[in-house]
Amino acid sequence: MSFSVFINHTGSSAINFKSLPAQRRLTEALCHRDYGLSLTLPDDRLCPPVSLVVICFYFYLMPDTLEGSSAGNLMCRLNYILWLQDIVISTCGSNTIRGFDIGTGASAIYPLLACRLEPTWSFIATDIDDRSIQSAKQNIAQNSMEGRIVIEHMQADDAILQPLHTSQMDFDFVMCNPPFYSSTEDVSRSAEFKELGPNAICSGAEVEMITPGGETSFVARIFSESLQLRTKCRWYTSMLGKMSSIPDVVSLFREHNVDNYAITEFVQGQTRRWAIGWSFQDARLSDTIARISNPALQNIMPSRNTLHHSFPSARPANTLESVLRNVLAIVDGLLVTSTSATPESSSTTMLVRAQGNTWSRAARRKRLPAAVSADQEPPVLRCSIECCSKVDTPCEIIFTWLEGKDRSVFESFTSHVSRKVISTLRELGDE
Numbered sequence: 034m035s036f037s038v039f040i041n042h043t044g045s046s047a048i049n050f051k052s053l054p055a056q057r058r059l060t061e062a063l064c065h066r067d068y069g070l071s072l073t074l075p076d077d078r079l080c081p082p083v084s085l086v087v088i089c090f091y092f093y094l095m096p097d098t099l100e101g102s103s104a105g106n107l108m109c110r111l112n113y114i115l116w117l118q119d120i121v122i123s124t125c126g127s128n129t130i131r132g133f134d135i136g137t138g139a140s141a142i143y144p145l146l147a148c149r150l151e152p153t154w155s156f157i158a159t160d161i162d163d164r165s166i167q168s169a170k171q172n173i174a175q176n177s178m179e180g181r182i183v184i185e186h187m188q189a190d191d192a193i194l195q196p197l198h199t200s201q202m203d204f205d206f207v208m209c210n211p212p213f214y215s216s217t218e219d220v221s222r223s224a225e226f227k228e229l230g231p232n233a234i235c236s237g238a239e240v241e242m243i244t245p246g247g248e249t250s251f252v253a254r255i256f257s258e259s260l261q262l263r264t265k266c267r268w269y270t271s272m273l274g275k276m277s278s279i280p281d282v283v284s285l286f287r288e289h290n291v292d293n294y295a296i297t298e299f300v301q302g303q304t305r306r307w308a309i310g311w312s313f314q315d316a317r318l319s320d321t322i323a324r325i326s327n328p329a330l331q332n333i334m335p336s337r338n339t340l341h342h343s344f345p346s347a348r349p350a351n352t353l354e355s356v357l358r359n360v361l362a363i364v365d366g367l368l369v370t371s372t373s374a375t376p377e378s379s380s381t382t383m384l385v386r387a388q389g390n391t392w393s394r395a396a397r398r399k400r401l402p403a404a405v406s407a408d409q410e411p412p413v414l415r416c417s418i419e420c421c422s423k424v425d426t427p428c429e430i431i432f433t434w435l436e437g438k439d440r441s442v443f444e445s446f447t448s449h450v451s452r453k454v455i456s457t458l459r460e461l462g463d464e
């Protein structure tokens with residue numbers, strides 16, 4: 034890429050970031066250096082916005098030199114893959130992971146990066162653009178990934194999730210970086226266009242940036258197809274380029290009673306993106322994966338899956354823990370499958386599984402049998418329970434919902450156990 038490097042007024046070597054070929058060559062070089070990927074990025078298609086990150090990185094941190102770039106240069110793309118890794122680790126039992134990248138583009142950057150990082154992942158990747166398909170296939174071949182990434186050529190009016198409809202196999206996740214805009218006017222109104230100038234954003238083809246109705250309509254199509262496919266895929270996700278699109282998508286979830294969803298934010302330099310995910314399965318995500326603290330989005334965040342019940346008068350966690358164990362032991366049909374302790378943190382985690390709700394007042398009135406049968410039936414509730422005591426803070430029990438269809442079952446369980454713990458502590462004269 035030597036042709037893109039020039040000597041600036043201070044006498045140091047620098048890159049001309051206004052040159053699109055220079056951005057492409059730099060992206061190719063960084064992908065090669067940091068991820069061992071050999072990419073060829075065509076001049077008439079979008080360059081994965083590693084360039085935006087690199088521009089920020091070099092302008093603000095190392096304006097004069099190309100030396101010393103960190104391994105994090107593909108952050109914009111990498112952040113999405115890291116979020117998916119977290120989802121996969123916490124909700125997928127198997128090692129062999131199947132992903133589906135909608136609109137993979139000329140680089141096929143997501144499946145290539147993900148397969149490089151995760152040796153047991155494989156992908157189906159689609160696009161509707163001949164030129165991108167051709168280039169994506171070349172990039173996949175250049176990296177000898179043909180056995181793990183299969184490209185399917187779609188038409189604009191095909192079902193977006195067509196490969197899921199036809200595949201015999203189930204998928205672990207769907208991912209997508211959709212065209213964000215609804216028209217060329219929408220592109221020119223965008224903050225990024227204004228900030229970076231027309232060259233930075235208009236280097237790609239219309240098909241990459243514009244879709245009827247913009248990203249909200251695109252994701253709404255994916256959502257509506259997912260309503261038919263449901264558990265054929267564990268997690269449906271998409272990136273969003275505009276924060277204002279998130280409430281529209283969440284209102285679709287609410288309309289269709291989909292409460293198992295997640296919102297996250299990727300911030301890299303001046304570039305900000307969001308991703309949203311939803312699932313029809315019972316595995317629940319931790320709040321650190323499913324929620325963000327952005328104040329503008331609090332009223333549309335999914336409900337918390339971690340609930341803290343604190344016990345005002347401080348006491349050692351081991352007292353609380355032994356009371357908790359006794360309480361759990363007398364709840365019909367509970368299986369406390371494992372416990373683990375971390376010596377340095379003085380906290381203990383218990384994993385609890387309930388095949389039926391035996392603790393609610395209604396269940397106790399009806400004296401429902403404790404259905405502790407085998408693992409074949411999905412549990413009504415799986416959660417982890419941790420007792421915590423820290424200096425100067427009240428002891429607390431932290432319940433984390435791991436699996437279940439019905440939030441009210443989780444919440445009634447946490448209330449029941451907490452009430453019983455309080456009454457036992459009172460009997461012991463401890464509360």
Ligand SMILES: C[S@@+](CC[C@H](N)C(=O)[O-])C[C@H]1O[C@@H](n2cnc3c(N)ncnc32)[C@H](O)[C@@H]1O
Nearest residue numbers: 081136137138159160161162210211212240241
């Ligand atoms: C913003 S680009 C993303 C490209 C690439 N995934 C990336 O992140 O660099 C959107 C891509 O979606 C493709 N696309 C648009 N409509 C599509 C559809 N109905 N099905 C599949 N791909 C589509 C476009 O051709 C384009 O390659």
